[in-house]
Amino acid sequence: MIGGGVVLREAEVTAIGELGLGNLRRLKWHDPDAPGWAAIRRLLRPLELADSSLDSPPTSHRCRATADATAVLLLRCAQSGRAYWGWTAEEWVEVVGADQAGFRRSAPAWADDAVRSYVANHAYLLGAFNEFHRLGSFQRLPLARRIFGRTRVDSEIRKVRAVLAGWGYQLGRDDDKLLPMVVCQLFLLNRSPHLEDLATEPFDRVRAERLFGSGARLNTLHAVQRAVAALGFCRPPVLTTGRTTPKAGGAPQVWTQWVERWHATSTLTPNTRGGVRSNLLKIGRWAAAEQPDAADPAAWTRQTCASLVAALDRMNVGDYAERTIGLKDRLGKPLEASTKASQLAAVRTFFRDCQEWEWLPRRFDPQRALATPRSIAALLGPDPRVIADDIWAKLLWAGLNLEPDDLPVNQAGFFYPLELVRAVTLTWLFSGQRSDEIARLRVGCIRWQYDGHNIRGDASDVLARDAICLLDVPTHKTGTSFTKPIDPLMGEAIEAWQAIRPAQPKMVDRRTGEQADFLFAFRARRVPATYINGTIIPLPCRKAGVPAADVRGNITSHRARSTIASQLYNAKEPMTLFELQAWLGHRSPQSTQFYAKITPTTLTKAYDDAGYFARNVRTIEVLLDRDAVTNGAAAAGQPWQYYDLGHGFCNYTFFEQCQHRMACAKCDFYTPKNSTKAQLLEAKENLQRMSVSIPLTDDERAAVDDGQAALDRLLDQLIDVPTPAGPTPRDLSIPATATLLPIVDVRQGTDSLRP
Template sequence: MTAALTTAASELAEGRWSWPIPADLHDADVVLREAEVTAISELGLENLRRLKRHDPQALGWAAIRWLLRPLELADGSLDAPPTSHRRRAMADATALLLLRCAQTRRAFWGWTAAEWVNVLGADQTGFRQSAPAWADDAVRSYVANHAYLLGGFNEFHRLGSFQRLPLAWRIFGRTRVDEEIKKVRAVLAGWGYRLGQDDDKLLPMVICQLFLLNRSPHLEDLATDLFDRVRTERLFGNGARLNTLHAVQRAVADLGFCRPPVLTTGGATAKAGGAPQVWTQWVERWHATSTLTPNTRNGTRSILLKIGRWAAAEQPQATDPAAWTRQTCAALAAALDRMNVGDFAERTVGLKERMGKPLEASSKASQLAAVRTFFRDCQEWEWLPRRFDPQRALATPRSIAALLGPNPRVIADDIWAKLLWAGLNLTADDLPVTQASLFYPLQLVRAVTLTWLFSGQRSDEIARLRVGCIRWQHDGQTIRGDATDVLAQDAVCLLDVPTHKTGTAFTKPIDPLMGEAIEAWQAIRPAQPTMVDSRTGEHADFLFAFRARRVPSTYINSTIIPLLCRKAGVPTADVRGNITSHRARSTIASQLYNAKEPMTLFELQAWLGRRSPQSTQFYAKITPTTLTKAYDDAGYFQRNVRTIEVLIDRAAVESGAAAAGEPWQYYDLGHGFCNYTFFEQCPHRMACAKCDSYTPKDSSKALLLEAKDNLQRMLAAVPLTDDERAAVDDGQAALDQLLERLADVPTPSGATPRRIGIPAQATLLPVIAVNQKPT
């Protein structure tokens, strides 16, 4: 390297980099003449490797001077101290290129990208196999320099594992490249990325490849089109590099040089395979116009494409929505009622054991609702003629609607208690470990976990919580949550829930443990850029955000629940199905509804943020224990059956007097005894008219009866009518009314109370005679 070239490279390193090779430096002719091929052959491998160009009068060197000049200028522009090892590698790289020029009879600046890949090899192994034995990996690296500077080659993604950072250092200058990388590191480190650590290698590799593709080492030159091109042409291989590319674009966008990356959902970009073209066009038009949330819109789109495939197979005349009639709607309802899982689906991956089973009632109803929404909107927007009313023609059939109703899949109390214990005792050792160690900090994982266990919110609502959503109150006064305040022991923790699926924002009380976990995360949370709330469209500072990304709503199902189940030693599924994030909402609601001092349905409605008590019933379920207690308290059996003491005269039975018609069984009425055998059928049994079967207790006969030693006492269950039950339980007035109605009813002896002469009014029966049956 000459002194002039060294000085020029140093000056370039200090300012803005520019392309070091003049465009018109080399001859436009790329074909080697015979004399030049002969000169390379005569110089031989030894001279070419030593690069003995010090004798310019030598015939061989003079003949190939036009090939050597670009190589010398490219070597001189590199930011690489001229050590002996580098000089040898550069000389070997030049020798290799001159030999290939002689073989191909073409100058290297005219080689195609495929020819450069053939020289460099698809990987290091490929290079060693095609290159001479003396060409090592260092030679390959310097050949790549010439390919980039002289041959216009920048398809380094085709070279396998390649050291892009050293290459960028040599071409653009080490100081300049490191300074640009440091800017990106600073932004990402502020967001919590571990890419900002000095020992990281993936970030510099991605940035350097972008620099090489863009032919500029300046961040301000990284336009949005470049990032889009990298993704579209798949110039970066695996997922880790794409994730890093996403992070780099976010950082460059934060610096103001490009637009941030756009995240697209799978439903919005999924191919509409199999559906008729005209039907697909209508569905895509509806999808682009609808104002439903992205997830709902994408789910409806998938259902509509399935219906289009059904129409193509079963109703070919209805592949155009404009041709639909009430008869088509009826045919669809009938087909859905008989359809199985996987029918008319484009992809069946993931259905597994569900494949071929009948659709559940909820699936049938939701698919009808999707078609109903589509036709309702198209008619409202005057795209389609009003040939039928979607609300009536596509209404859920009564047979399907009858199978729908509140059925919260509550998690059993013992399993939920174990999951709660696991969440409260979460440690760093429990967290999943990736190649980059822990992806999320423990404080973030713990805050998300306790929010799921205590808040009773949907997973997307948890993911959309804002910074500062926790507030503390004591005696109705707001308490600041910073370190200067000491929270009262009985302080109330409030959670501000953003606009959600069924309503506007609201505030609810939650357990202080959850509030403390959220504040612990907020205390260490790195500053994050604001992100768009897909539901409201506003820019929000999300609480659960890290590395410039919001924690996805699927994180609870995919990571938190398996983690807790593993720690608690419980399966991830029970008899009601998989344990999912939404089942926690039903479990918490049911426990609050069945507590010792339960919430009312209206209080639970406000706590859950539901619009109506009817919809709240889909989350709250009365437990069998609570229902049993309520049933016992109602006293259904005791209300209709009472026990009465019965005296059995064993002497009368043993002596045979009972067979001769003598009384042997006496029902204790409190004020006397009744020996009527069919006592349970006597209409006067609880309001005795004192007929021949009656013996008052104040008589000598009753005293003699009670004095017998061989009496056997037992209790007999007697079913009571409502009037008899009221006479026993409700007092004198009810008894008087019963006696009045029985005044002309015959007694077991045949006479009525009125004939016997017993007044209709009587004294209230003693309570001791009729007792509740012990349980």
């Protein structure tokens, strides 16, 4: 123990009082053999040794500050009756002060901030005090430099900076002040200035005791631990997603035990496994309320499964839920078909696995007994939501013209460099990939090819004008890795990012389990898939002045995939279904069909090209004799309208009802064009020309469109049909095999006028 007992002797208390404040502050000039000073020798000696061990130049300012700090401690010893080496952490906090104002309240008026700093030195060296997180905004860097040595502390900090700077951290800059503070706090807590002594425990203690609270300091602590782990001195920090496994409440104990056993054994991905667990706990609460005998999965029968399927079909949002916070206006509404199907799938998975693992007897087939009913399955299916062409065009423009002013800024500036943000944005706009696939792209995923030969991607190479840009897509949701062509603009943006990308450590690909060099990684961390929906998509939306949601919902990463696929399928030279399947990376063409949406414009053009109206209606010229109408001759029965048949005119008023209209039998209503009557008719000045539409039967349409054979068939059908004048073509002595021209002046159109 330093200096003997903790309790002050009566002579020591008396000596401190007799020396007084003035003599105590002039410690440098004291006579150690004088009676008063000799009485408190055991209190002075440790303070002198601690002062001599500090790495601080012996200036007059330091001498005054150390003397004043000694005076403060000796006075407090006299007041408390106990030596400083026996003080508790609470007593030291009271002496040093929870902040500057607290120190000034307890210390003499002449004690300034420098005095407080040296009091803290003695607290650390002589009182085993290291709870500096309780001292407010205390200058930990100067304190650590004085205690451990400036050269040693700065050297260790530079090692951490070098690692972080190599990963792209702004903490790696020399002007950053947060990193030295955190590192020095760890040194003080660990009572060692060496990084190799920083094991995992100090980092865990800081988090467990919340010594840094939250925010920037905690983020910096995370970065420092990653750097120390990269140097090989501790374990890397555990990456937490903020999600915790909810407690199993409300379900029967036996059911919960089975669910937890399945959860601990299943090899599904963590998110999928957690979702199945939540659904199973809900089913357990239903069983406790409606089927008490089914609390044990071993007691389930086909009848129990049928009851569950019926109950799920009638459930509402919030039924049998442990918590309803966050449901808001959805509470009490019927479950969506997708929710019903996912909950049935969870129960199917549970019983299938338990039977496969021989935990439960095979009393029923889960695939049949818990199958999704047809009424629910009919409402399911992928529903890709295409973004409108005008909005998509604006987003493309905004993505191609991103500038630094468009990036989100926090207190430390840009979180990601502009080149990375632009590369991710163009990848979203051009690649047609899922957000998970974009986040998992590898370094070197872009390749250039020209005339079947690869072109090196070095910056010194000049790419051929017609070079093809290829993208290597990693193993994804529905298949293995594959290669697809993309727009060169995206390839150039990715190569611009690769050119400045700091070297990053390899990280584990959770889908494949391999160590991968991710393309979109910065500060030794992969850009999360959620970054696309949360940050990337709002950037071009703001720049283009379009809302982040339309009538079909929020603009998400997957909607871009649907939009690109739809545009490729509806292009002027469209991709076939199988080509689009290969480009999207789908396992089956059925999945691609959901993405290959025919746009209304393409459908309209195809409808017009089909000529639905023109196929069933034809226009024919008609001549109107206006004199016959105005002088009353038409009312007396004189012809006033003449249908131009090409080889003659027909003055039958109800021409559109004549069965011989397309194969004129030349009855009494017919006037040939080479006749004098027809010439006189065409010479009339008051003649008005117009066109009318007449509907066609299938046989008449075939006679017009298909030629002589169809005309002959039509003549055979009409040989005994009376003409408007009465006689049949047979009576008119026209053979059935005669070659009669249809209306040669017939033309398609929809701008005709009806009489």
